[in-house]
Amino acid sequence: MSVAAAAQDGGWTAGLTAVSGLLGTLVWPATVLAVVLIFRRPLVQFVENLQNATVKAGGAEVTLTARAEAAVVAATVDKSGPGPTQPDDIERAIRSTRAATTALPASGLLGRVALWVDDKPDNNRHEREALAALGLGITVCTSSDQALSLLGTRTFDVVISDMSRPEGRRAGLDLLAAIRKTGNEVPYVVYAASASASDVADAKSRGAFGYTADPSTLLQLVAAAVGGRPS
Incomplete structure (x- = not known):
């Protein structure tokens, strides 16, 4: 049939x-x-x-x-x-x-861990499944305060954040600034509903590794960010 x-x-x-x-x-x-x-x-x-x-x-x-x-x-x-x-x-x-x-080694992202910050994590579950399939461990939290608390006690290879949350329209960039204030240079990727050229440029000027609204581009950014860090 x-x-x-x-x-x-x-x-x-x-x-x-x-x-x-x-x-x-x-x-x-x-x-x-x-x-x-x-x-x-x-x-x-x-x-x-x-x-x-x-x-x-x-x-x-x-x-x-x-x-x-x-x-x-x-x-x-x-x-x-x-x-x-x-x-x-x-x-x-x-x-x-x-x-x-x-571009990844044979082991993929095995042994690497991401912190994913999003107040609506169910919207990105397929993206997490894609990264998990390549071996990436993922810890999910829903606010900047939770993210900063986790970053203060654990080491992550990359942070992935949405942009707008109840705490602010530019919460993603505000969290990035707060992380950098602590001296933490963990690669930071913004994954938002939209990504204009000006938004991307602004995020990078503030120290973000990348900014995208595209699922496959997110995979590329995370692979590049994590792949460039010592294991």
Whole structure:
């Protein structure tokens, strides 16, 4: 049965089962695109199932890199809003993720730890899944005060922060300033809903490693930030 037929005749569950069967015969990017374009929202369940299964694609075992790709694709779909996600956006996300992971050592980000500051952490769970698939440990907190407390007692390899929180519209940059005041030079990445050229330039001038609204670019920034620090 085709994926499309499964979606029509058996609903989402049967369709996802058909997609899982296709993993044995299709190359990975094509499979991801099929899932995204046909199922869109049930992709969340697809990614969760993928992380708990050994999958074959084109006769070769899918590695953690592929699991990171799937999570980045899910994040890209979520960020694109209610309209259809363009195949070019998905292909770009996959290419960008591979560029980030190719630059990592064989161990990936294993043994490295990030502090992720966001008052709505559920909005970024796919991005965290992508980084976790590459070995990154992640501690989540929801306020600048919590972040500063954690940074005072533990060592992190990178801090990822949103920009606007109930504590202020530019809470992300305010937290960066507070961290730097303590003498802590941990790499700092802002991951926000939008990222204008002026926002990016402003953040970098204040000592941020990077600023982005794009899931795959976030992966690249974190990989570069952590990869440049001694283990």
